[in-house]
Amino acid sequence: MKKLELKEISKSFSTGGSDTKILNGINLHVNEGEFVSLIGPSGSGKTTLFHLIGGLIRPSSGQIVMEGSDVTGRKGLVSYMPQQASLLPWRTVEENVILARETAGLPKAESLVLAREWLAKVGLQGYEKEHPHVLSGGMQQRVSFLRALLSPQELMCLDEPFGALDALTREEMQHWLLKIWEQNKRSVLFITHSLEEALLLSDRIYLLSDKPSRIEREVIVPFERPRALTITEDPAFISMKRELINLMKSVGSGS
CATH class of the missing domain: 1.10.8 (Helicase, Ruva Protein; domain 3)
Structure with a gap:
C-alpha cells in the first residue's frame, strides 16, 4: 500500500510583486514500511515539500494523498523530526x-x-x-x-536530522537509526545532503533538480537488509555512490 503520494505538486511564492516557482510538478510516493530519501541541491525545495506534506502550507497545484485519501492542506497527519x-x-x-x-x-x-x-x-x-x-x-x-x-502518526518525515552532528556521532546515529528502523519498519521520508547516508539507509532515493525543482531521477537501492555500516566499503556501494555524485553534479550545473 502507498502510505503517501504526491501528485503533480507545484508551489510558487510571491516576492516583490512577482511569483517565484520552487516546485514544478513533483510526483513521488512512499510505500508502507518503506524508507525513502530526498536529495538535491541546496535551496531545491526539500523542506518546502515537508511543509506541504505536513499541511503547514498548501500547494499552488497538485494533490497530497495518504492511504488513498486526499489530505492536501490537512495538519497533524505526519510525525516530524526537524534538523535540530x-x-x-x-x-x-x-x-x-x-x-x-x-x-x-x-x-x-x-x-x-x-x-x-x-x-x-x-x-x-x-x-x-x-x-x-x-x-x-x-x-x-x-x-x-x-x-x-x-x-x-504512521508516516515519519525526517528533515536532515543528523546534519548538525560531528562525523563520528553522525555515524553512530546512522547505525542506531538503521537498527531501530529495521525493528519497526515505519514509513519514512528522509531529507539528507549526504549521498552515502541516503544509500546506507534507503530503499529508494529521489533526486531533485535545482529550482524550480522536479524529480530528476528515482534510484532503487539494491542492497539487502539488514544492513551493516560496513556496506559502505563494498565496491558496489562505492560505485553507486560515484554514480549519484555524477548525477548531482549534472543537476547542479543545470546540464
Whole structure:
C-alpha cells in the first residue's frame, strides 16, 4: 500500500510583486514500511515539500494523498523530526518523548511507560528525569527521534536530522537509526545532503533538480537488509555512490 503520494505538486511564492516557482510538478510516493530519501541541491525545495506534506502550507497545484485519501492542506497527519532536536528545555527527557502523544490526546500515564521502555532500548536509561541541557547532541537527537517514533502518526518525515552532528556521532546515529528502523519498519521520508547516508539507509532515493525543482531521477537501492555500516566499503556501494555524485553534479550545473 502507498502510505503517501504526491501528485503533480507545484508551489510558487510571491516576492516583490512577482511569483517565484520552487516546485514544478513533483510526483513521488512512499510505500508502507518503506524508507525513502530526498536529495538535491541546496535551496531545491526539500523542506518546502515537508511543509506541504505536513499541511503547514498548501500547494499552488497538485494533490497530497495518504492511504488513498486526499489530505492536501490537512495538519497533524505526519510525525516530524526537524534538523535540530528542538526539545523543550523545561520538560524532562521523558516528557519531551511523549509530547506528540500528549498533543494527540493519548493517556499520559500509558505514554510515560512507553517512553521509559524505549529510552532504555536506545541507551538513555537513567536520563528519564533529566532535562535536555545535560544531554550530548547525539543523545538529544535520539530523544527527538523517539518523540517522532512514538507519535500516533504512521508516516515519519525526517528533515536532515543528523546534519548538525560531528562525523563520528553522525555515524553512530546512522547505525542506531538503521537498527531501530529495521525493528519497526515505519514509513519514512528522509531529507539528507549526504549521498552515502541516503544509500546506507534507503530503499529508494529521489533526486531533485535545482529550482524550480522536479524529480530528476528515482534510484532503487539494491542492497539487502539488514544492513551493516560496513556496506559502505563494498565496491558496489562505492560505485553507486560515484554514480549519484555524477548525477548531482549534472543537476547542479543545470546540464
